[in-house]
Amino acid sequence: MMTDLRDLNAFLAVAQGRGFREAARSGGTSASTLSEAVRRLEAHLGVRLLHRTTRSVTPTEVGARLIDRLTPALVEVEAALDIVNGFRDRPAGTLRLNVPVSAARLVLPTILPGFLAAYPDICIEIIADDSFVDVLASGCDAGIRYDERLEQDMIAVPIGPRVQRMATAAATAYLDRCGRPQHPRDLLSHTCLLGRFASGALTSPWEFERSGEVMLVEPQGQLVVRVGAATDLAVDVAIAGGGIIHLFEGWLRPHMESGALEPLLEDWWQPFSGPFLYYSGRRLVPAPLRAFLDFIKVPT
Known part of the structure; x- marks a missing residue:
C-alpha cells in the first residue's frame, strides 16, 4: 500500500503544530491544502488520525502511534535525499x-x-x-x-564561549533602599527575582563559589517568571528597582555597563562550562x- 510522502508530512506538520493554521503558517502553505492532505491520508488508511474541534487538533490513539514511528522514519528519508547535497557546489x-x-x-x-x-x-x-x-x-x-x-x-x-558565569545584580535605587549584600547569605533578607523551568522546578538554589568554597542560597521573592519566555520581564523589574536578579552574566552585562544594574558579589560569581551543539x-x-x-x- 503506497502512501504519498507529502500527505504524511502534512499530517505530521498538523500534529506537531496542534492545528492546521499553525502548521500552514510555519510551513508556508495553506490550511485548506493541509486539511485536504490529511483527509486523503485518512481515507487511504481507513482510520481517523486526528481529533478536530473548533479549538484544537489532537492525534487519535492510532494517530499518536503513527507519529511515534513516522517521525524518525521521515527524518531518515530526508537525510537520505540530502546526500544529493554533497554533489552541489x-x-x-x-x-x-x-x-x-x-x-x-x-x-x-x-x-x-x-x-x-x-x-x-x-x-x-x-x-x-x-x-x-x-x-x-x-x-x-x-x-x-x-x-x-x-x-x-x-x-x-562545543559552540560559543567555553566558560560562562552566573551574575547577580540589582538597581542602585533598590540597593540604596534595602542595602548591599556583602555575602551570599545576605540575600536571604532581600527580595529576589526567581525563575521556574518548564518542568516546574525553580531556578533556586542560587549557587556561588569563591576560593573553592561553594555556597547554595534559597532566595525568596514575590515574582517568579517562566525561564526563557519571561526572563526579560524579570530583568526589567530588576532595572526598575524590584529586587535582585541572578542570571547569565552575558544577559546582564549590557545593563551593568550602562549603569542600569549594579553588580553584586562579583567575587562569588560561579563559572561553568559553555554550551554544546x-x-x-x-x-x-x-x-x-x-x-x-x-x-x-x-x-x-
Missing part, C-alpha cells in the same frame, strides 16, 4: 535547531550572520525551547544544551548541519 536546504532561549540570545547572534552570508542557499529555523526535548522527535537536526542536559547517544561539540550519531549528517559544523570549526 553549495549546500542547500533547511537546518532546524532546538536551543534554549539563553543560547538564542547569547550564542547564536555572533555565529548566524556570518554563516547565513557564507551559505545563502541554507535556511535556518530556530526553535527556542528551554524544556528538554528529543531533537529527532521534534523534527530538528540538532540542539544546543549544556553538558548536564545532553541526550544519550548524541554527538556533542548536539546531534544524533545514528543518522547521516544532513548537508546544512555539516556546513554549520564546519563553520563553527568542529569536525563532523
Whole structure:
C-alpha cells in the first residue's frame, strides 16, 4: 500500500503544530491544502488520525502511534535525499535547531550572520525551547544544551564561549533602599527575582563559589517568571528597582555597563562550562548541519 510522502508530512506538520493554521503558517502553505492532505491520508488508511474541534487538533490513539514511528522514519528519508547535497557546489536546504532561549540570545547572534552570508542557499529555523526535548522527535537536526542536559547517544561539540558565569545584580535605587549584600547569605533578607523551568522546578538554589568554597542560597521573592519566555520581564523589574536578579552574566552585562544594574558579589560569581551543539550519531549528517559544523570549526 503506497502512501504519498507529502500527505504524511502534512499530517505530521498538523500534529506537531496542534492545528492546521499553525502548521500552514510555519510551513508556508495553506490550511485548506493541509486539511485536504490529511483527509486523503485518512481515507487511504481507513482510520481517523486526528481529533478536530473548533479549538484544537489532537492525534487519535492510532494517530499518536503513527507519529511515534513516522517521525524518525521521515527524518531518515530526508537525510537520505540530502546526500544529493554533497554533489552541489553549495549546500542547500533547511537546518532546524532546538536551543534554549539563553543560547538564542547569547550564542547564536555572533555565529548566524556570518554563516547565513557564507551559505545563502541554507535556511535556518530556530526553535527556542528551554524544556528538554528529543531533537529527532521534534523534527530538528540538532540542539544546543549544556553538558548536564545532553541526550544519550548524541554527538556533542562545543559552540560559543567555553566558560560562562552566573551574575547577580540589582538597581542602585533598590540597593540604596534595602542595602548591599556583602555575602551570599545576605540575600536571604532581600527580595529576589526567581525563575521556574518548564518542568516546574525553580531556578533556586542560587549557587556561588569563591576560593573553592561553594555556597547554595534559597532566595525568596514575590515574582517568579517562566525561564526563557519571561526572563526579560524579570530583568526589567530588576532595572526598575524590584529586587535582585541572578542570571547569565552575558544577559546582564549590557545593563551593568550602562549603569542600569549594579553588580553584586562579583567575587562569588560561579563559572561553568559553555554550551554544546548536539546531534544524533545514528543518522547521516544532513548537508546544512555539516556546513554549520564546519563553520563553527568542529569536525563532523
